Amino acid sequence: MSILSKILTLFRGTANEAGQAVVDKNAIRILDQELRDSTTELARSKEELTKVMAQRQLAANRGTALLSKRKEYEGYVQGALAKGDEALAREVAVKLSDVERDLQAEAGNVQQMDSSIGSLKTAIRSTETQLARLKQQINTVKATEAVQRAQSAVAARHSGANSKIGTALDSLERIKQRQEEQGARFDAAQQLEHETGDGDLQARLAGAGLVNDPSNVDGILERLRAPQQAVLVDDSQSAEKQKLLAAESLFGERK
């Protein structure tokens, strides 16, 4: 079972029972155990590698020695044959055959140890990778646990024993509420501006016929086209004209 599936099983098993603290403690315990196992395995593999490399060196040394012994014996055999001493040549040849057998065996040993060295190196590399990954997983689990502890502390701080976790949903509701409040405030401000501002007063005064309607262009033209005195006298009953008369008297136009 992979480490992650062990932890996931643990999460599923305890999520509804004992609570998070147990899960986290166990998750970290599992990871720590895996870490220890891998560290031990790594140390053992490295020790084994050193041993095998030393053995290989010894075997290689023996091989070199056997090679030179072989060369030496070949010389003896050739010497004995040259002297016509067939019996001596045969005696040495028997020894030479032993040397050659040992040489082959030693070569086989070295080859076997070379392949052991190769697989040990591969195993060490993969254990080292696994160790780095484990350490990272432990850090992540520990940090996740710290985040959960922190969030739990914040929840407790907000509402004492009856802890309630503040979520994005709460924030979304607050945002919407604030937007509504802001909208309502804006409407109220506009309403207030409308009621108290100049615009509304002018509109109401014009409606009551108390102020001059600036859009009454026809009235102005009519007034100016007709003989001034007559118009002023004739139309004096119109509220607008009366007001103009009042304004003229106020500003001293009329004597």
Add this chain to the structure above:
Amino acid sequence: MSHWTQQQLLQCLADTFGAANVAALEDAERAYQVVLPDSGDLEVTLVAGEDQIYCSTPLVTADQVSDRAGFNDACMRLNPINPLSNLGLSTVDGQDVYVVFGELSGDSTQAQIIHEIRMLAVNAIDAIETLKPFLVNA
């Protein structure tokens, strides 16, 4: 190891979000809380781990979800298109809580940390708005 000391990280957060909105949590080691007034007082938790900085904010508690299967499915679909943040399920005080979280390298710059926090808040609000049909009283 993160190159940020506790004091530096607090200062960095306070400079951006205002000292009143930033606090170191005494209850958890190297954990900080940031309140974002612009995001409806959303609270983001930061933890400076050994070689990473973790940011997380609770999305919604599982008991507020009416359709867990639909919600989970929607979360998995949202996840790949969520810039910088991930959606996940966590347990706080024995309660299942959906979280939005992100991880930063321990030697991230101030700008990267601030960006991550802001994105986390935006993503969390976006996500919960999107996922509202799966919630209780939706």
